[in-house]
Amino acid sequence: MTPIELGAIAIGLTLFLAFLGVPIGAAMVLVAAGGMYATVGERFMWVTFKTLPYDFSSQYTFAVVPMFVLMGIVASKSNIIHDIYKSAADWLAGVRGGLYAATVFASAGFSAISGSTVVNSAIFGKVAMPEMVRHGCHKGFSAGSIAAAGTLAGLIPPSLGFVVYGILTGESIGQLLMAGVIPGILTAFAYIVVISVVMRVRPSYVPTAMTRPPLAERVRSLGKVWPMIVLATVVLGGIYTGFMPPSAAGAVGAVGAILLALARRAISRADLGAAFHETMVITSTLFFIVIGGLLLSRFFVISGFIGELTGMLDAMDLEVFEFLLFVIVLYLVLGMFIDPLSMVVVTLPILYPISQSLGMNGIWFAVIVAKLVEIAAITPPVGLNLFAVMAASETKISAREIYRGILPFLYAEVVVLGLIVMIPAISIWLPALMIAR
Secondary structure, eight states: OOHHHHHHHHHHHHHHHHHTTOOHHHHHHHHHHHHHHHHTOHHHHHHHHHHHHHHHHTOGGGGHHHHHHHHHHHHHHTTHHHHHHHHHHHHHTTSTTHHHHHHHHHHHHHHTTOOOHHHHHHHHHHHHHHHHHHTTOOHHHHHHHHHHHHGGGGTSSSOHHHHHHHHHHOOOHHHHHHHTHHHHHHHHHHHHHHHHHHHHHOGGGSOOOOOOOOHHHHHHHHHTTHHHHHHHHHHHHHHHHTSSOHHHHHHHHHHHHHHHHHHTTOOOHHHHHHHHHHHHHHHHHHHHHHHHHHHHHHHHHHTTHHHHHHHHHHHTTOOHHHHHHHHHHHHHHHTTTSOHHHHHHHHHHHHHHHHHHTTOOHHHHHHHHHHHHHHHHTSTTTOHHHHHHHHHOSSOOOHHHHHHHHHHHHHHHHHHHHHHHHOTHHHHHHHHHHHHO
16 A cells, blocks of 8 residues: 555544544544554554653643633633723724624734634623624624634634644744734734625614713723733733743743732632633643644654655645645635644644645744634634534524624635735744844
């Protein structure tokens, strides 16, 4: 059996097991074990399984994962989202479609201390959706704006997606985190443009007018959110300037979030304990998936699949944009059936080496992958963010309503993706400044 056939069978078996309901981490571990046993023998398989997981999980750099997860969970449990959303709604009251825009701005702000798109979508589904419906916003478009705005957490640091990409590829996690800043801001701006256009094309979507609070009250609303703004600035500024590595910045962020929550008396001892427990569950689950991906990647290498596939593509004289077109189609199709993280962990060990053989900048490719993952998160029929909003919201929303509501934002995503592909500087300019330092 040729290496290409072995690799194709391994990928097919992994996806088949996932479709059967086997957790993706377990599916990759099983396929990697079977593949290594069949190709290089039992002894090599056991040595790899004993050494690789330990070598990976013992690296100090990856302490950034639980720290960023803890920071986001503590922030979400301390009602900071209510304060962020209320402040944004107060400042945009009286603006046409202001509540929709407030959702985008508030979600972008929370993304700077969250890192999880599903968490963003679910929490804003609870906080923003009832308020939007109460003021006459269109249910489907409201849910669509919440789900779309949730994807900003996949780009705006601290994005866990970029951390996982760095773990799998060896790219600088600090540079990856900074690479998402400008694309994230560009995406938020595109959402605001979409909202403005829809408000004019669909007058029935416009909510009832809200009275703008006095300036003094709006300024006071900022007083509840500025500590988190300062915290996010310190964490991201520390990474950007090189004053703190990502792992240390994550620890500062987690401790800062806990101290701010305690100072505000916004979190109980039980909530804090629950936050630590949730962090451990999420981190261990994430690490198990990534370790499974690394084991499967090791099998792809030792079986010769990666080398032969790269050689085939070199012989085809494939251009960068032709490869990117293939990646875009692949991710959009897989994203309809597989959750984003699993999709990345399964495909990246194959796609990243090919991208490097074509001379692509690894940071630029990371942003393209992150953007495709976020598009997948809001693309029917799977779209995890869509289901997160539907499940979390107290307002009953049908799948048909949210599918129609998300469409305008998908158009915006296509435009932003096109800009990122055509203008690599959008992704690599900020990280390049870090290197220059």
